[in-house]
Amino acid sequence: MALDSLDVRLLRIFVTIVEAGGFAAAQGELNLSLSTISNHISALESRLGLILCQRGRSGFRLTEEGRAVYEEAKRLFGTIDQFDIRMKGLQHRLNGTLSVGLIDNTLSDPASRLTRVFARMTDEAPEVALSIVTRPPHELLRDVITGELHIAIASFPRTTLGLEYVDLYEETQRFYCGAEHPLFSRDDSTIEIDDIRSYNLIGRSYWNARDLKIFSIANPRATVSDMEAEARLILSGRCLGYLPDHFASRYVSAGLLRPIRPDLFSYRAPFQAAFDKSRAKSGLVPFFVKLLTSEFGVAPSGRSASRLRAGR
Structure with missing residues (x-):
């Protein structure tokens, strides 16, 4: 079947439901009623000619076809995100220097995809220079606050008011x-x-x-x-x-x-990207955050500091 904009929207709703763990759990994120969510999934199943999930009193469960559709949809949205990032890079002709702070000894962690992120940054924003420093996490937060760094990636000993955090992976x-x-x-x-x-x-x-x-x-x-x-x-x-x-x-x-x-x-120590949202309304930081969320497969929206986390 040829996909249209409605199909893509329905697939995004389906992916959100799967990752939330069910219709009820996805209500808040989708801001839709249960009946509307059910109607959307029924419409998607009709379009695809497949039963994607079992729902009802026994709970939410994907069918084998539903799992396959979910995986394909994730690949599709990854491709769309990459296209979107590339086009924005071409439109705005990003330039200047992006300063990124990291902690030591993460290169051997298979969960960290930063090597791929830096490769894409170089390919998709060729006029941007990278400045990368390695410091303890509390110093990284200090340098983001002072503006010496655009963004820091670490498992932080504390969260700092005024900064935004995006969860990436766990160590x-x-x-x-x-x-x-x-x-x-x-x-x-x-x-x-x-x-x-x-x-x-x-x-x-x-x-x-x-x-x-x-x-x-x-x-x-x-x-x-x-x-x-x-x-x-x-x-x-x-x-x-x-x-x-x-x-x-x-x-x-x-x-x-x-x-x-x-x-x-x-x-398990959570790794996050921390940045000052007030300095990141346009330009290099949103572009880099989009690369991070695309490569790590996480939600793109940052969140403000709210609680102390255990980590390095």
């Missing part, structure tokens, strides 16, 4: 010990929180020991400002601390590190 953090540490050869089933408290723990300077809250200690034995420094101390066999699993994996494979009680001490 798994695990609690590690080195091969020379007494806990390295102990079975996880014998290790409890009280056991951990008796050893030297590493804190992150920008967290004020909040990353070690589960252990209820006043002060860590060592403090670091980046992941490489923390890894060095853990590898020494004298300290315990958190590392991203993708960063630690090479040392785990070599038998130099092991995670301790992943069931108890692991957590």
Whole structure:
């Protein structure tokens, strides 16, 4: 069938429903009544000649055909978004320098698609120069506030009023010990929180020991400002601390590190893009944010700071 604008609109409604988890859950985002949503999906099913989902008292569930249509629709909208970004770049002839701040040691994370984002930025806005710096997350937020950076991407220790945040992905953090540490050869089933408290723990300077809250200690034995420094101390066999699993994996494979009680001490650190919306009404920042949301497959709308998040 040949798609028209109505089909595209109905497909967007369908994708929203799937990602929300059902008709009722999608009401707020679509701003439509349940009956209107149901009518739209019925119209789409009629257009496609397929049953896309089961709905009713038993809940919402995609059919096999519905899952296939959802995946194809996502690919379609990704292509449309890329076309839209490219056209805006051509229309406005973006130029100047975009300053982006990152945290250290994220290159090995398969969930991070920043390499692809920077490639597209270079291809689709060839007159824009990139300035990329690597700093601890609290310094990145400071530099976005002062205007030194246009945008920062990290797992932030706090949220700052006046900035907008876009959720991108999550990073798994695990609690590690080195091969020379007494806990390295102990079975996880014998290790409890009280056991951990008796050893030297590493804190992150920008967290004020909040990353070690589960252990209820006043002060860590060592403090670091980046992941490489923390890894060095853990590898020494004298300290315990958190590392991203993708960063630690090479040392785990070599038998130099092991995670301790992943069931108890692991957590997911959300990564976000932070920017000053008042400085981002037009130009480079909206273009880059559109690239981020397109490449990471997330909602394009930013949100204001509202609560403290756990992370690096």
